[in-house]
Structures are given as C-alpha cells and as structure tokens.
Amino acid sequence: MDPVTIKDIARALNLSTSTVSRALRDSYEISPETKRLVMEYAERLNYRPNPIALSLKGSSSKALAVIVPQIANNFFSQAINGIEAIAYNRGYHVIIFQTHESYEREMANVQQAVARRVDGLLLSLSSETSDVTHLHALHAQGVPLVLFDRVAPDLPVTQVVADNFGGAYAATSHLLQTGRRRIAHLTIPPYLSITQERLAGYRAALEQYGVAFDENLVRYGTFGPDEADELVEQLLAQEPRPDAFFTASDRLALGCLTALRKRGIRIPEDISLIGFTNLPAAEMLNPPLSTVTQPAQEIGQLAAERLIELIERKQKASPPATVKLPTTLVIRESSAPPVRAEADFRIGL
Amino acid sequence: MDPVTIKDIARALNLSTSTVSRALRDSYEISPETKRLVMEYAERLNYRPNPIALSLKGSSSKALAVIVPQIANNFFSQAINGIEAIAYNRGYHVIIFQTHESYEREMANVQQAVARRVDGLLLSLSSETSDVTHLHALHAQGVPLVLFDRVAPDLPVTQVVADNFGGAYAATSHLLQTGRRRIAHLTIPPYLSITQERLAGYRAALEQYGVAFDENLVRYGTFGPDEADELVEQLLAQEPRPDAFFTASDRLALGCLTALRKRGIRIPEDISLIGFTNLPAAEMLNPPLSTVTQPAQEIGQLAAERLIELIERKQKASPPATVKLPTTLVIRESSAPPVRAEADFRIGL
DNA sequence: TTTTTTTGTGCAATCGTTGCCGGGAACGAT
C-alpha cells in the first residue's frame, strides 16, 4: 500500500525509469504507444510524483512559507486565507510558521523555511524585529520574498501594506471634527512599520487641526494579555483627561472598551473610541465600535500573487515596489459627538 | 551562499561524506579528534542538515499536517495555536491545509500531506464529508492520524473533542430554567459529529423538561455568508414564535444578533440567545452574549501531544481513544429571564 | 549494399544523507 513510484511502473511495464519519466512528461522522444501504456498504467495506480524527490532534485518544491507573528489574530488569519486561496489555484502549498512576536523565532523560522526549500517566503515582521539583516541575506541569496503588513521599508523587496497613515489620519480627523481635542493613542510596539505609520497619521491630523501633540497621550502595548486595562488607567490619570481613544489593534480596542466600561465611563459621551480592526463583531458591540478596517484578505492575495510572479518569472517580474491598499473608516456609535458638542462648539471650545 | 552540505565539509576536511555524517551524529566509530574537527567546521559554516534529503531517505520529516476547514475561524485558529505550541517544542513543523468545507479538497489535502511525507496528520473533517474511507485507508497504511473537534466516531483512531453534548445540554437547560419553552436551534451542517452531539444535547434537555421536540425549530446553515438572516426569518414565521435561539457557532450567533436587532426584536426580553462560540468579544456585545465556550487551544495541544506520542512510540503509544474536554456555559445578559418570567411561572406557563 | 539519419530507449549522474560492507593500520596474543 506504499506510494507508487516511477520504478514500480518501470518494472511492471518492463521499461526503464527514464522512459517512464519521459513518457509521463509527454516527451517527444517517446513513442505514442509507449506513452499511452505508461500513462494508462500510471493513471490506474494513481501515481503521484514524490514532491520530496522533486525538491531534492533542485526544481521547485511548490511550497510557500508564510511567517506571521500569530495565527490566532483576525487580521493574519484573514490574510492567510487570501494567501492560501491564490496559492492553491496556482498549485502551491502553504507552510505556516508563527514567530510569536519573537525575533529569535523569526530567524529560526526563516532558516527552516529555506532548509525546506520553499519556493518563496511571505513574511510579516515580529514586533521585536528591528534588525533585518537576516532578510537582506535572504534576498541576496535570491530567495523570492514578499513582505506584507508589518514591513521593512528599507528592504529592496516587494511589500504589500494597508494605508495605515491614511486610516489613522481619517480616524483622528473624525475625532477632531466631532469636537474631541485630547485624543489618546493606544498602540502596539514601536519598531513596527504599521505602528509608526499610524502614529504619523495621528500626528498629521492633530497638526492639521492645530492641536499640539502630547507624547503622554501615546502608549505602547506589547500584545500581552489584559494590558489595555493598565494603559487605560495611566491615560485616565492624565490632566486634563483624554476625551477620545484611538487604538491601533482590535485587541486593544476591546480591552479599552472593557476597561472604560468597568470604570463607568460612558462611550461616546465621556470618551470617544475608534479601533483599527477587522473584528466581524465590531458592529454588534456595545456601543457599536467605529473602526478603521483593512482589506486583510486582499493584502494576502496580492502578496501571494506578487510572490508567485517573482518565483515564476524571476527576472521578468515587476520590480520591487510597495503596494498600498486603502483602509476604510467605518463610523459607528462609539465615536459619536458628545451631546453637548454643539453647545461646546458655540462657546468656542 | 548556497546552503552548506555534508559534501562541502568532507571536501574541505579531506574526509568522506560518510565520516562527516557519522562525526556529526557523534558516532562511536569516529575518533574524538576527527569529530572535533568536523563539528567545529560545521559549526563555523553553520551547517544544517537538509530536511528534504532526510525525508527522502525515509526517516522522519519532522513535519505535521494540520487539515482544517477554515483558518479564519476563531476556533480553528486557536486550536492551531495550541498545536503549533506543542509541535514547536517537540521539534516538529506544521503544514496547514484548508478544505474550505469541501470533501474533494479534504481528500486532495490528505493526499498531498502523505506525498510530502509528513510524520502525522491532525484533521478536522469538512462539513461535506460523510464518507471516511480515505481515512480508513490512511490508517490502514499506518500513517499516524488524530482527529479533533469534527471527528468520525467509527474510525479506530485517537480523537480529541469538546463535550458538545454537555455544552448543548447545559445551554438548553439554562434556557428552559429561565422560562423559555419554544427554543429554536440554529446549527451547522448535519453530517458533522459536533452538529449531531449538540443536537442530541439540545434534545436531551428538552426531554428532561418534558418539552416536545419540534423539528421545525431546527435549522441547518451551510457556512454561507449572511445565511443567518434567512434562517431567522423562517424561524420567526413559526407559530407560536420561538422565545429562544440556541446557535451552534459564533458566526450564527452574530448573524442572529444582527437579524433580530434588525427586526426590532429585543434580546433577551422577546427572545433569549445563547451561542456556541469562542468569540473574545462575546462579553462586549450588545447585549453581552451567553455562550458555551470550548477549550480550543487545549484541544489542539492535546491532539498534537497524542499525535506525537503516536509517531514516536508507534506501537507502545496509548491505544486509540476519544478524549473529551469539558465545555463551559457562560451566562450573560442575552439569556436573562424575561422580566415577566416570575409572573409567568406563577400562573404555570 | 553501405552509409546516414531518425526514432526510441537505457545508463548513469545528480540532489544530500545514511546504512552497510569492507579494508588498512596498529596492537596484542600465540
């Protein structure tokens, strides 16, 4: 019951393995008669070439590595979904690695992926990663590589991202337009490209509205459990107290919601809240959560498409570029203007 | 810059590949001096044995296949998280396949996994799968296999599941205890073991409370988008109208919530709602959603542990068994008794 | 009939690694 090999076919048909191999690949130098024989027999035995042997031989392994910080994260699982969809109908398989936000594991995973002779890598950086020489090395070796979401702008490789700046800018502008002035930003570790872009969008909007940037209003989380509560505590202690929270992840947005509710703070009356999230439940939360949504699946798809193009067309593929997909601000109740907003505006607050 | 092979080392040190191989594996038949030389040189060149070659050679590939219907699903991504955690610190890698609820793709994925010489498979059945002969074949071939969550009780392999019956029984009992009598059950495709177990738990509770089972109150979804709305529509048309919904998945619970709210139906006053879900946002929904939670990560961990035991101890491993992990009913506002419940009870409703 | 061309097939190397066999050197025992 062991898998059928080319040798089995050769033996059974009294041919050499080379003939069988060539017959199966429909080579012109094999007689039609022999081809038919081989093909039929192979079909009957349900022969499948051994991908391991093929990889060893040096051709392609038809496998892509996807390295992400966490699978159990809405954004990444959606992105992987997109990747897998493209990979599948181009005949590739997907091997998934998690870094758990560790630089060590990121490097180990890259090593492993290369050792397993994947045809290419799709990578989203860990939050600990500030040094990308391991990726430079990879790229120098000619290993096809595409970064997505959490990228490294300096690397001369294709990168697929959401418009983090634009999303953050839109969210912050919206908060400002609805009368908020003390806008806190709860965000994720500072090395990440997405953190910096979102922070930049936040600052740009503040500047645009002539509101001074206060770094005490920016707090960095670390993906730890229940960390939002403490960050919220710190922010609420600020004087004057923030009147809006803009968070950079779904986990933080939920954490904020919990922390604020726990303290009896009303949303949006006392504090306005906007997340940066793909939570399908955002609309059903109490209150419905305003968020900046990202096209996670499209990001995955696009990244996979670019990678496969890179693999298959090698030199002729489009040159490295950063592709930016639009984000969307979805306004819901959690960022509604406070009831007194109108009056406040009138007295020039 | 190509990966270093055992041959490179052999050439450089003027030894044979076999000697190098043995030196690296610390074989007793190599002189300490030679070993030292080889080891040091290998270390310096950062030599890593080629896993592909090892797989081909027939030993183990140190890779596990995980086949699930969907990655972008809270339960599965958490389970995979658990699997990956165990696999990682036992030195295994995880290759993930999605069936997208298709029987065809499930079979293709199993084929691929075997072709890639994984050391074992972790599988959760697609909702289309009613025939498991492909798994019988696999098991007959001696391929280590563990099923989890959506299992096939007839297969003589280890299976790791949540206590679906118990969870459904608890949820339904709770609804009955809070005065509900027309309890609808929105569930997932009928072939699935989990569907049947949850349905059985639901029926058992009804019977326990002397409430007749009405099959018009049971609706099967198909994982389609927005299907909940139509199912809710159908159920609301029933006469008398249901006073509670018990759903078998997080997607359905959210869909129900949306559909009911859209129609102006109050939860829990008009209709009580309990989901079967691991949504982290359940507590923050409006109203907070009562659910039966499953230990997704533990299920993954346990399944991975069993599989690795199977792989490494082969014959000496514990015999196939079904491991059942407890589910927990978390009661929140969505299943609170209606305000008039007390009065109703008094008049014997 | 002989030479050339065409056609179909087999041999052997290759990928990286390990298992098996065998061989030379050194040593002690007879």
Place this chain on the structure above:
DNA sequence: ATCGTTCCCGGCAACGATTGCACAAAAAAA
C-alpha cells in the same frame, strides 16, 4: 612471524525523480 581484534575511516548503494548522453534498431538516403 602469523593471526585475530580493535579502531577509524572510505566506498558504494539507496531514497525517487530528472536529464544529458550514448547506443541500438529501424528507416531513409546514397
């Protein structure tokens, strides 16, 4: 001096598939 051990190490084959080259037989051309 011869034999048997022990210790180290090298060569070959094999895993499954592909591929360049060679070679045979048959067909075509001379």
